[in-house]
Amino acid sequence: MNEASHVALFPCAGMGHLIPFLRLAADLHSRGAAATIITAEPTVSAAESDYLSNFFATFPRIKRLQLHLLPHKKSQLTNDDPFFIQMERIADSVHLLQPLLSSLSPPLSAAVVDLPVLSRVLRLASLPIYPLITTSARFFSLMASLSHLPPHENDRLEIPNLGSIPVSSIPPPMLDPNHYFAAMITTNTAALREARGVLINTFASLEPEAVEALRRNGVDHILPIGPLPPFKRSETVIVLPWLDEQAPESVVYISFGNRTALSKSQTRELAAALEMSGCKFLWVVKGSKVDKEDGEEVEAMVGAAFLEKTEGKGKVIKGWVEQERILAHPAIGGFVSHCGWNSVTEAAALGVPVLAWPRHGDQRVNAEVVERAGVGVWEREWGWGWERLVPREEIADKLRAVIGDGKLRAAAKEVKQEARRTTEVGGSSQRLLQGLMESFKTN
Structure with a gap:
C-alpha cells in the first residue's frame, strides 16, 4: 500500500x-x-x-x-x-x-x-x-x-x-x-x-x-x-433464493429508496396494480421517511389478502437491501424507481429498463436523464409524490409495457455497454x- x-x-x-x-x-x-x-x-x-x-x-x-x-x-x-x-x-x-x-x-x-x-x-x-x-x-x-x-x-x-x-x-x-x-x-x-x-x-x-x-x-x-x-461486502444483507427460480428478465423490482415512503392509499393502488398486471415482482416497502420510526409490519402495509393472492408470483420485503446485487440478477427485467441518482446509475450500469416514478428532490430531472439516455420511460402526468393518487389501472399498464418492451431492453443494454467501456x-x-x-x- x-x-x-x-x-x-x-x-x-x-x-x-x-x-x-x-x-x-x-x-x-x-x-x-x-x-x-x-x-x-x-x-x-x-x-x-x-x-x-x-x-x-x-x-x-x-x-x-x-x-x-x-x-x-x-x-x-x-x-x-x-x-x-x-x-x-x-x-x-x-x-x-x-x-x-x-x-x-x-x-x-x-x-x-x-x-x-x-x-x-x-x-x-x-x-x-x-x-x-x-x-x-x-x-x-x-x-x-x-x-x-x-x-x-x-x-x-x-x-x-x-x-x-x-x-x-x-x-x-x-x-x-x-x-x-x-x-x-x-x-x-x-x-x-x-x-x-x-x-x-x-x-x-x-x-x-x-x-x-x-x-x-x-x-x-x-x-x-x-x-x-x-x-x-463482508456480509450479505439479504439473500433471495426465490429470484434464482424465476425466468430471465421476468421480474419487476420496485423500490423508492431510503428516503421515500408511499402514502397508504398509493401503496394500496400499487399492490392492486401488481396483482392486476400479472407481472412477477420483488417489492421493497417502506412505511416512513426515517427508518428508525418505521415499526409497521409488511402485512399491515400491503394487506394480508394481497400477500395470499400473490404468493408465488412475488415477494414483498422491508428493510435495506443490496440493490445493485438485485439489479444484477438475470431474473430482473424492469425497475420501478423513484430515480434517486444511485438507482439511476446502477440501472444504467446493469442495463435494467426503468419505469421512472419520481417523488421529490432531484428525481424528476433525473427521470429526464433516464428517458433521454434510453434507459427507461417516465410518465410525467404522475407528478410529484404528493400531487396525485396514481390509479392501479395506469400503473398496471405501465408495468406490462416496461417488462415487455424489447426495444427498451435493447437500448438499456447499449447503455450498459457504454458504462462498461468507461470503467x-x-x-x-x-x-x-x-x-x-x-x-x-x-x-
Missing part, C-alpha cells in the same frame, strides 16, 4: 450521499491510497449506521474519524426535513474537525467532501479539496446556475448551454430563497471555483450535453468518474481516477 497519498472523505446525510463516498473510498483504497472516512454521529437512519459498520468490517485498513455533532440550532431558514436538518448540523459542526484532521497520520494529501459542507471545509483546511457531486450532471447544472438564473418565463427555466428545464421538475424548496435547500446550494456552488476539481458520479456518454454545459458554464474542472462500482482500463472514468491518484501524490 502506497502511504504517500492519504485522502479524507466526508459524506453528508442519507444513503444517497453515503454510498457513492464509500464506493469511491473503496476504489481509491484498491489503487493504493490510504483513506479516512469522516462520519457524522449520530446518523439519521439505521441503514446508514448498519452500512457503515459493515463497510469498516470489510475494509479494516480504511480509518474512521467520528464527528460528534452539535445540537441542532434552528436558523431563520425553513428546514423541516430530518435529512436536511442533519446536513445543517454537520455544516455547523465542521469547525470541530480541525484538530482531528491535523492529528491524522500520515498527513492528508487531499479531502473529498459533500457539497453541503464545501464552503465550510474550504475555510477550515489548507488541503486540496474535491467536492463529490452525488446527483446527475443535469441537476447539478441547475444547482450551479441557480444563483444567477433570470426569472423564469411561463413554466420553464433556461439553463445556459443546456436548454430549459420545466419549473414543474424543480423541487419547490429550491426556488424558495428562504429555504435551507436553496441557501445551501447557492452558498456552496459559489465556492466551486476554489475546489481543486469537481468529481461527479456520472459518465459523459450518459449525459453528454449536461457535462459539456457544466464545462462551458464555468465548472471546467468537472471530472465525471462514474458509474462508481459497488464493492464486495474498463483506458476508459474515460478510469483515466480520470488514475489522474486523480497522481494528483494526490504530488499535492
Whole structure:
C-alpha cells in the first residue's frame, strides 16, 4: 500500500450521499491510497449506521474519524426535513474537525467532501479539496446556475448551454430563497471555483450535453468518474433464493429508496396494480421517511389478502437491501424507481429498463436523464409524490409495457455497454481516477 497519498472523505446525510463516498473510498483504497472516512454521529437512519459498520468490517485498513455533532440550532431558514436538518448540523459542526484532521497520520494529501459542507471545509483546511457531486450532471447544472438564473418565463427555466428545464421538475424548496435547500446550494456552488476539481458520479456518454454545459458554464474542472462500482461486502444483507427460480428478465423490482415512503392509499393502488398486471415482482416497502420510526409490519402495509393472492408470483420485503446485487440478477427485467441518482446509475450500469416514478428532490430531472439516455420511460402526468393518487389501472399498464418492451431492453443494454467501456482500463472514468491518484501524490 502506497502511504504517500492519504485522502479524507466526508459524506453528508442519507444513503444517497453515503454510498457513492464509500464506493469511491473503496476504489481509491484498491489503487493504493490510504483513506479516512469522516462520519457524522449520530446518523439519521439505521441503514446508514448498519452500512457503515459493515463497510469498516470489510475494509479494516480504511480509518474512521467520528464527528460528534452539535445540537441542532434552528436558523431563520425553513428546514423541516430530518435529512436536511442533519446536513445543517454537520455544516455547523465542521469547525470541530480541525484538530482531528491535523492529528491524522500520515498527513492528508487531499479531502473529498459533500457539497453541503464545501464552503465550510474550504475555510477550515489548507488541503486540496474535491467536492463529490452525488446527483446527475443535469441537476447539478441547475444547482450551479441557480444563483444567477433570470426569472423564469411561463413554466420553464433556461439553463445556459443546456436548454430549459420545466419549473414543474424543480423541487419547490429550491426556488424558495428562504429555504435551507436553496441557501445551501447557492452558498456552496459559489465556492466551486476554489475546489481543486469537481468529481461527479456520472459518465459523459450518459449525459453528454449536461457535462459539456457544466464545462462551458464555468465548472471546467468537472471530472465525471462514474458509474462508481459497488464493492464486495463482508456480509450479505439479504439473500433471495426465490429470484434464482424465476425466468430471465421476468421480474419487476420496485423500490423508492431510503428516503421515500408511499402514502397508504398509493401503496394500496400499487399492490392492486401488481396483482392486476400479472407481472412477477420483488417489492421493497417502506412505511416512513426515517427508518428508525418505521415499526409497521409488511402485512399491515400491503394487506394480508394481497400477500395470499400473490404468493408465488412475488415477494414483498422491508428493510435495506443490496440493490445493485438485485439489479444484477438475470431474473430482473424492469425497475420501478423513484430515480434517486444511485438507482439511476446502477440501472444504467446493469442495463435494467426503468419505469421512472419520481417523488421529490432531484428525481424528476433525473427521470429526464433516464428517458433521454434510453434507459427507461417516465410518465410525467404522475407528478410529484404528493400531487396525485396514481390509479392501479395506469400503473398496471405501465408495468406490462416496461417488462415487455424489447426495444427498451435493447437500448438499456447499449447503455450498459457504454458504462462498461468507461470503467474498463483506458476508459474515460478510469483515466480520470488514475489522474486523480497522481494528483494526490504530488499535492
